[in-house]
Amino acid sequence: TILVLDFGSQYSHLITRRLREFNIYAEMLPCTQKISELGWTPKGIIMSGGPYSVYAEDAPHVDHDVFKLGVPILGICYGMQELAWINGKQVHRGEKREYGPSKLHVLDNTNPLFEGIDNSTVWMSHGDKLNGLPTGFKVIAISDNSPFCGIVHESDPIYGIQFHPEVTHSTMGKVLLKNFAVNLCHAAQNWTMENFIEKEITRIRELVGPTAEVIGAVSGGVDSTVASKLMTEAIGDRFHAILVDNGVLRLNEAATVKKTLVDGLGINLTVIDASEEFLTKLKGVTDPEKKRKIIGNTFIHVFEREAENIKPKDGQEIQYLLQGTLYPDVIESISFKGPSQTIKTHHNVGGLLEDMKLKLIEPLRELFKDEVRHLGELLGISHELVWRHPFPGPGIAIRVLGEVTKSQVEIARKADYIYIEEIRKAGLYDKISQAFACLLPVKSVGVMGDQRTYEQVIALRAIETTDFMTADWYPFEHSFLKNVASRIVNEVDGVARVTYDITSKPPATVEWE
Numbered sequence: 001t002i003l004v005l006d007f008g009s010q011y012s013h014l015i016t017r018r019l020r021e022f023n024i025y026a027e028m029l030p031c032t033q034k035i036s037e038l039g040w041t042p043k044g045i046i047m048s049g050g051p052y053s054v055y056a057e058d059a060p061h062v063d064h065d066v067f068k069l070g071v072p073i074l075g076i077c078y079g080m081q082e083l084a085w086i087n088g089k090q091v092h093r094g095e096k097r098e099y100g101p102s103k104l105h106v107l108d109n110t111n112p113l114f115e116g117i118d119n120s121t122v123w124m125s126h127g128d129k130l131n132g133l134p135t136g137f138k139v140i141a142i143s144d145n146s147p148f149c150g151i152v153h154e155s156d157p158i159y160g161i162q163f164h165p166e167v168t169h170s171t172m173g174k175v176l177l178k179n180f181a182v183n184l185c186h187a188a189q190n191w192t193m194e195n196f197i198e199k200e201i202t203r204i205r206e207l208v209g210p211t212a213e214v215i216g217a218v219s220g221g222v223d224s225t226v227a228s229k230l231m232t233e234a235i236g237d238r239f240h241a242i243l244v245d246n247g248v249l250r251l252n253e254a255a256t257v258k259k260t261l262v263d264g265l266g267i268n269l270t271v272i273d274a275s276e277e278f279l280t281k282l283k284g285v286t287d288p289e290k291k292r293k294i295i296g297n298t299f300i301h302v303f304e305r306e307a308e309n310i311k312p313k314d315g316q317e318i319q320y321l322l323q324g325t326l327y328p329d330v331i332e333s334i335s336f337k338g339p340s341q342t343i344k345t346h347h348n349v350g351g352l353l354e355d356m357k358l359k360l361i362e363p364l365r366e367l368f369k370d371e372v373r374h375l376g377e378l379l380g381i382s383h384e385l386v387w388r389h390p391f392p393g394p395g396i397a398i399r400v401l402g403e404v405t406k407s408q409v410e411i412a413r414k415a416d417y418i419y420i421e422e423i424r425k426a427g428l429y430d431k432i433s434q435a436f437a438c439l440l441p442v443k444s445v446g447v448m449g450d451q452r453t454y455e456q457v458i459a460l461r462a463i464e465t466t467d468f469m470t471a472d473w474y475p476f477e478h479s480f481l482k483n484v485a486s487r488i489v490n491e492v493d494g495v496a497r498v499t500y501d502i503t504s505k506p507p508a509t510v511e512w513e
């Protein structure tokens with residue numbers, strides 16, 4: 001394992017990512033990690049970039065014990081400046097910030113870090129720079145603007161580079177990271193998803209032991225389904241999945257999830273129909289944030305109550321709560337902010353742990369989303385489910401604008417169903433990141449047959465995005481939109497008009513509420 005120490009750069013997680021592409025396992029921890037408390041010995045250490053200045057009073061610094069491990073060390077950007085600061089304080093603010101592409105000139109091609117790397121484009125993002133060579137180091141690469149673009153210690157395998165090899169704009173960056181991990185650290189290239197399944201099942205069995213029971217909520221989405229399938233593979237029916245039907249799920253969702261999880265995947269699932277309870281609590285509420293809060297709190301309440309009803313046959317207590325936390329959530333919660341760590345509680349089930357005195361089990365916490373999908377496919381979960389669009393926790397409640405009632409939810413979910421069905425038929429589902437229908441709280445005049453109608457409006461949304469932070473609307477063919485609009489108005493009572501949302505994010509958000 002390679003240890004990545006995170007100094008807070010927006011690119012830090014990409015370092016782990018790139019190494020995994022070469023089947024090398026890496027773990028990221030905050031830069032303040034005490035080496036004596038690590039509990040394992042890394043094969044090598046990478047110190048990431050970061051937004052701070054090493055010479056600032058409150059700047060984060062690495063535990064000097066990293067140098068006692070005797071393993072190769074690579075400092076990237078801030079990580080390199082940290083090396084320089086420790087070895088002679090040769091860091092100052094550059095005259096101008098360097099941001100964007102730059103040309104790398106490799107001075108020493110025989111150095112194992114630069115094997116197979118010639119002069120190429122690298123990505124820079126820094127304000128501070130080295131103003132001299134740190135004590136005991138020599139230069140092995142320069143760039144147009146950085147005379148100390150790559151440095152190495154005269155006798156120890158300690159390297160520093162000013163650019164970011166983890167971003168794809170650094171054309172040879174991946175090779176450099178691999179060179180570091182393989183040539184210098186001799187890290188094993190055996191991290192595969194098949195191995196992961198095997199190791200994770202063993203880990204779960206050891207952790208849970210021969211008798212304890214585990215409970216977990218499923219939503220019908222990819223993360224909770226994959227996590228549940230993995231648990232089932234490990235401990236069979238000692239894993240209890242619960243689907244809470246909150247009355248604002250997609251059309252026929254509870255039945256569909258039951259069929260897929262129970263019949264298809266052999267998961268021990270209980271479906272709780274709490275729709276009346278949720279809809280009663282949502283009565284009269286129009287504020288989006290209030291809707292979210294009510295749904296989140298009611299969910300915790302229902303889940304706790306129903307968990308009480310699940311009494312394992314052998315009188316065992318439920319001891320663990322399964323959560324489908326992914327690696328990006330973990331990174332967010334360990335990220336270094338200021339001189340101390342901030343720990344964020346994940347999602348809306350955080351409260352369950354304290355109230356129910358359960359221990360947490362997170363089998364996906366090492367994985368990125370696309371790795372979870374790959375894992376799902378290996379576990380025999382259908383392509384359709386594995387590539388399903390995300391669906392928000394508050395569900396259709398935030399897609400019925402204004403008050404949420406049973407009849408309004410019914411209109412919204414029927415329109416949504418038709419829309420998604422047509423998207424699938426047109427072969428567009430996998431090209432779109434998320435699509436759904438919203439029911440607007442306005443009435444509009446229409447004419448059907450010889451009758452004047454006065455009914456509501458459906459807004460269709462479809463977006464393309466990689467991270468959901470920014471998004472573009474999907475450019476459907478006009479004929480496609482025409483067909484969907486016609487089907488919705490003809491088949492869904494209560495709708496007189498259909499519109500298509502052509503706003504990107506920003507300035508709009510993906511959801512309408």
Ligand code: XMP
Binds near residue numbers: 392393505510
């Ligand atoms: P926005 O509307 O913020 O949506 O641009 C970005 C992504 O987040 C989803 N979303 C939610 N997911 N609970 C969730 O679990 C929520 O309250 C929530 N609000 C938005 C949205 O569907 C999109 O994928």
